[in-house]
Amino acid sequence: MKTFFSEIRGAIVLTIMLAVVCCGLYPLVVFGFAQVLFPGKANGSLIVDTKGVIRGSSLMGQSFTADKYFHPRPSAAGIGNGYDPTSSGGSNLGPTSKKLADSITQNISDYRAQNGLATNVMVPADAVTASASGLDPHISLRNADLQVARVAKARSLDEAKVRALIQQNTDAADLGFLGDPGVNVLKLNLALDAVK
Amino acid sequence: MHSTDWLQLAVFIGALVLITKPMGLYLGQVLDVKGRTWFDFLFKPLERLTYRLMGVDSEKEHDWKQYTFAMLMFSLVSCVFTYAVLRLQNHLPLNPQGFGPVSPDLAFNTAVSFTTNTNWQSYSGESTMSYLSQMVALVIHNFASAAVGIAIAAAIVRAIARHSGKTIGNFWVDLVRTTYYLLLPICVVFAVVLVSQGMIQNFKPYTKAKLTEPYTTQVPKLDDKGQAVMTNVVVTTQSAKLDAQGKPVLTNGVAVMVDVPTLDAKGQPVMTNVAVMVDQKIEEQTIVQGPMASQVAIKMLGTNGGGYANANAAFPFENPTPLSNFLQMLSIFSIGSGLTYYLGRMVKNQSHGWSVWTCMMVMFLGGVLLCWWAESKGNPIHQNLGVAVADGNMEGKEVRFGIFNSALFATVTTDASCGAVNSMHDSFTALGGFVPLFNIQLGEIIIGGVGAGLYGMLVFVVLAVFIAGLMVGRTPEYLGKKIQSFEIKMAMLAMLILAIDILGFAAWAAVSDWGKAGLNNAGPHGLSEMLYAFTSATGNNGSAFAGLSANTPWYNTTLAISMLIGRFLMIVPIMAMAGSLVRKKIAPPSVGTFPVSGGTFVILLLGTVLLVGALNFLPALALGPVVEHFLTLQGKLF
Numbered sequence: 109m110k111t112f113f114s115e116i117r118g119a120i121v122l123t124i125m126l127a128v129v130c131c132g133l134y135p136l137v138v139f140g141f142a143q144v145l146f147p148g149k150a151n152g153s154l155i156v157d158t159k160g161v162i163r164g165s166s167l168m169g170q171s172f173t174a175d176k177y178f179h180p181r182p183s184a185a186g187i188g189n190g191y192d193p194t195s196s197g198g199s200n201l202g203p204t205s206k207k208l209a210d211s212i213t214q215n216i217s218d219y220r221a222q223n224g225l226a227t228n229v230m231v232p233a234d235a236v237t238a239s240a241s242g243l244d245p246h247i248s249l250r251n252a253d254l255q256v257a258r259v260a261k262a263r264s265l266d267e268a269k270v271r272a273l274i275q276q277n278t279d280a281a282d283l284g285f286l287g288d289p290g291v292n293v294l295k296l297n298l299a300l301d302a303v304k
Numbered sequence: 305m306h307s308t309d310w311l312q313l314a315v316f317i318g319a320l321v322l323i324t325k326p327m328g329l330y331l332g333q334v335l336d337v338k339g340r341t342w343f344d345f346l347f348k349p350l351e352r353l354t355y356r357l358m359g360v361d362s363e364k365e366h367d368w369k370q371y372t373f374a375m376l377m378f379s380l381v382s383c384v385f386t387y388a389v390l391r392l393q394n395h396l397p398l399n400p401q402g403f404g405p406v407s408p409d410l411a412f413n414t415a416v417s418f419t420t421n422t423n424w425q426s427y428s429g430e431s432t433m434s435y436l437s438q439m440v441a442l443v444i445h446n447f448a449s450a451a452v453g454i455a456i457a458a459a460i461v462r463a464i465a466r467h468s469g470k471t472i473g474n475f476w477v478d479l480v481r482t483t484y485y486l487l488l489p490i491c492v493v494f495a496v497v498l499v500s501q502g503m504i505q506n507f508k509p510y511t512k513a514k515l516t517e518p519y520t521t522q523v524p525k526l527d528d529k530g531q532a533v534m535t536n537v538v539v540t541t542q543s544a545k546l547d548a549q550g551k552p553v554l555t556n557g558v559a560v561m562v563d564v565p566t567l568d569a570k571g572q573p574v575m576t577n578v579a580v581m582v583d584q585k586i587e588e589q590t591i592v593q594g595p596m597a598s599q600v601a602i603k604m605l606g607t608n609g610g611g612y613a614n615a616n617a618a619f620p621f622e623n624p625t626p627l628s629n630f631l632q633m634l635s636i637f638s639i640g641s642g643l644t645y646y647l648g649r650m651v652k653n654q655s656h657g658w659s660v661w662t663c664m665m666v667m668f669l670g671g672v673l674l675c676w677w678a679e680s681k682g683n684p685i686h687q688n689l690g691v692a693v694a695d696g697n698m699e700g701k702e703v704r705f706g707i708f709n710s711a712l713f714a715t716v717t718t719d720a721s722c723g724a725v726n727s728m729h730d731s732f733t734a735l736g737g738f739v740p741l742f743n744i745q746l747g748e749i750i751i752g753g754v755g756a757g758l759y760g761m762l763v764f765v766v767l768a769v770f771i772a773g774l775m776v777g778r779t780p781e782y783l784g785k786k787i788q789s790f791e792i793k794m795a796m797l798a799m800l801i802l803a804i805d806i807l808g809f810a811a812w813a814a815v816s817d818w819g820k821a822g823l824n825n826a827g828p829h830g831l832s833e834m835l836y837a838f839t840s841a842t843g844n845n846g847s848a849f850a851g852l853s854a855n856t857p858w859y860n861t862t863l864a865i866s867m868l869i870g871r872f873l874m875i876v877p878i879m880a881m882a883g884s885l886v887r888k889k890i891a892p893p894s895v896g897t898f899p900v901s902g903g904t905f906v907i908l909l910l911g912t913v914l915l916v917g918a919l920n921f922l923p924a925l926a927l928g929p930v931v932e933h934f935l936t937l938q939g940k941l942f
């Protein structure tokens with residue numbers, strides 16, 4: 109019985125100690141370093157325009173549907189067009205799901221119609237499938253490339269100019285070999301809007 | 305399967321090899337009460353203070369019963385603490401979003417989940433948990449449950465290394481030293497590095513961003529109580545419009561379709577309740593904020609895996625770049641890999657440690673290659689619709705990670721009992737999804753959860769030497785200790801509990817309404833969702849085929865029980881085995897001794913693990929991912 113109570117005491121005291129050290133001091137120390145060393149990143153990599161309005165985060169995708177904008181990937185995060193960071197997630201539909209096959213069929217025909225593609229053009233996978241987070245900020249290089257003509261036409265811009273902006277807003281593989289390159293859609297669209 | 309992907313794989317394995325020895329040596333210092341570390345100046349006073357407040361004599365060691373009892377008491381107390389905080393979060397500070405209390409069954413499930421190092425999440429963090437709940441109630445277990453795992457592993461290694469003794473270390477000392485000297489210092493550095501990649505660490509309320517392109521969508525209308533307003537409408541089906549003669553009306557040769565009310569047996573139209581929809585203008589994006597980096601660092605290092613946000617390591621803030629992804633994968637494996645070196649050093653047979661490591665790595669490579677191949681091959685059903693074949697299966701994957709890093713992460717997180725995900729396993733191809741499922745079912749002994757991987761693997765080692773002994777007709781020995789019926793009974797108990805728990809609960813769910821109600825997919829994939837849930841819970845992994853709606857009282861309770869069984873009914877027989885091993889004498893090696901290092905041993909161990917895993921689970925897997933693979937090839941949809 110004596111050991112029982114002494115072990116209970118140890119457990120309670122240690123729980124409190126760990127709560128203070130690991131859950132109080134530790135996040136505060138990280139908070140301090142983060143806010144001093146990387147304030148922009150620690151606060152969400154927010155994109156603020158010249159008027160001081162927060163337009164989004166450079167790490168979070170946003171919904172775009174107009175012809176003059178590059179379109180992000182389909183999103184399963186939240187209602188409507190998705191891209192709601194408070195309900196992140198994928199479709200979670202499996203390989204034999206009819207619902208998934210139907211939505212991919214629809215997305216493919218929409219994508220081809222929007223971008224004036226022939227019905228035998230194979231569509232980039234990322235353009236017609238939902239991402240894991242529903243917030244994917246990127247599209248693949250080929251997906252961006254296939255949208256250039258549409259965006260350039262809608263904005264009466266030179267295609268070369270649009271391609272140059274794509275290049276500026278492409279995140280290359282880290283250290284040259286880690287991960288896959290992708291075009292940041294929100295940054296690209298804001299850059300397009302900034303073109304006079 | 306591009307050349308840069310092969311390079312990434314090589315760099316990953318190379319980096320793991322490089323950190324294994326230093327980590328093992330450091331573990332040796334941390335897990336020795338008299339050990340010295342670089343952080344003594346900082347943590348020694350704190351360590352002494354902790355022992356004094358706890359009333360613990362750090363010099364006094366425990367026998368296996370005392371050690372296990374202390375571990376159970378600590379788990380119980382800290383579990384109750386978390387339950388209380390979750391239930392009371394609306395009365396506690398640091399709740400800028402004003403979230404209400406967590407429901408009793410969800411709080412029970414979550415408290416158990418984090419205590420057992422599972423981090424199964426039936427909830428979405430960003431819409432359920434206050435900052436205090438995330439930072440204290442959950443993070444405390446990210447540290448503590450990891451430290452408990454390492455402590456148990458250390459106790460068993462001591463039991464193997466010592467002889468003719470009784471005690472196997474002091475649980476409290478192992479727990480405190482692991483937390484202060486190992487987990488905390490690495491986490492501070494790791495968290496700040498993660499912030500440098502774009503991970504957030506703040507205490508601000510969520511930020512509202514103005515959308516560049518606002519739009520209108522339809523949402524269910526809610527009444528004052530927040531309930532959806534419903535209306536009664538006639539159920540209709542589409543059928544061809546007929547003219548007066550009863551022939552289909554055609555335009556351009558295609559039948560014109562009209563909505564026709566569905567009639568019941570009495571000829572009355574069938575009615576149904578649907579939600580009334582109203583327009584809602586979407587003008588803003590709510591950007592999640594909070595103390596994320598500090599939580600993610602320990603979530604990975606401690607193989608906890610519980611995400612800050614629902615999408616876990618796929619959420620852009622939670623894993624912003626391929627570099628952060630690489631470091632997170634490496635951190636999942638770092639301690640588990642180091643523990644194999646620690647084992648070799650403690651038993652004074654370094655090649656035994658490396659042989660165990662090699663066996664793990666062979667299985668790791670097999671898993672990665674199969675998963676990567678299946679995912680890059682993609683889904684033929686979708687490719688027939690017009691999806692580019694070269695892109696592979698991108699459903700539920702992020703562009704920045706692509707096919708390879710998604711497959712690698714899925715393998716790593718289920719080899720170890722981490723359970724964080726950077727892609728949705730539910731949307732993997734049948735064979736791609738088979739890999740994470742089978743990895744967990746093997747017992748998460750491929751590196752494994754911190755500590756848990758090693759003690760799980762040691763059970764297989766004991767079985768392997770036993771089988772080898774039977775084959776040559778000698779009394780089996782492990783590092784000079786006779787393996788007798790008691791050890792084998794305990795080892796078998798640990799294995800059987802795992803299999804019975806997974807298969808029993810999954811079978812129960814599959815034939816129950818509460819089980820089937822949660823499914824997101826029909827056909828064999830639905831069975832896989834249930835099988836994965838109980839596999840993940842019992843294996844204390846925490847990843848999911850996340851389509852399953854598990855936030856129901858039935859699932860929350862049954863999954864919580866699985867997690868408790870998978871953790872503690874595994875540890876207790878293993879500790880009993882340790883108690884028996886530490887008492888044994890060590891016989892000097894002779895020519896007849898079966899060597900526990902080298903190729904023969906690795907193959908024997910590999911065979912034991914795969915045979916036990918396959919015999920237990922292949923029948924169930926045949927009904928899930930295996931049959932689904934063949935149905936995919938035939939283009940069958942559900």
